[in-house]
Amino acid sequence: QSVLTQPPSVSAAPGQKVTISCSGGSSNIGTHFVSWYQQLPGTAPKLLISEDNKRPSQISDRFSGSKSGTSATLAITGLQTGDEADYYCEAHDDSLNAAVFGGGTRLTVL
C-alpha cells in the first residue's frame, strides 16, 4: 500500500488530453513539492515535473503539473503513442522522514 495514491491505469485516444491524479496527506503533498516521473518500457524512470509544476528544459510542454491541498495532478495533452508508459508521483513525507512514491499509473494510448 503506497503512501501516495494513484489510479492503476488511464487511457485515452491519440491527440486527446489525460490527467493522472496523486492523492496524499498533510505530511507529504500538503507540505512538500511533488515530482512526476515517466518510465518507458524497459528503461529507467525519467524526471518530468519537479517542484509541483516545473519542467526540465528537455521535457515537452505537453506535460504539466499542478497541486491543490493534498492532491497533485499530471496532465498530458496531445497524446502520442510514444507517451505510453508508467507514471509515478513522489514527495517527501515528514512522518516517515523519507521520499515516498505513488504506486504508479499505466497510460495506454488507444
Add this chain to the structure above:
Amino acid sequence: VQLVDSGGGLVQPGGSLRLSCEPSGFTFKTYWMCWVRQFPGGGLEWVATINPDGTQTSYVDSVNGRFTVSRDNAKNSLFLQMDSLRAEDTAIYYCTRGNNWAFDQWGRGTLVTVS
C-alpha cells in the same frame, strides 16, 4: 550528465553486495546523491541519501542498519554496501542525483537478486 550503476547480481540470503555508481558530466561533489530501488512488481522505493561531502546519510527504515551509502568525491564514485540481504531486497537499484527536491538524473539500474 550520465550515471553508470553496477555491482548487482545473484546473492544468497544473508549475503552482501556492493553497488557502485560512476557519475559524469556534472560536478559530483556538489550534489546530494541517492539510491532508489524498483521491486519486481514495479513499485519504486527510496533507499538512501548522502549529502555532498558525505557527512550526512539517511535510509528507509527497512534497510537501516544493513545498508551503508558512501561516496568518494576524489574518485567521483558513489557506493551502496548491502549486508544481511533478504529476499525482499530483490529489486533493480538505481543511482540517482538529488536536485530541487527531485531525483533529476537516473542510472540505468543494476539488478540485485537475493535467492
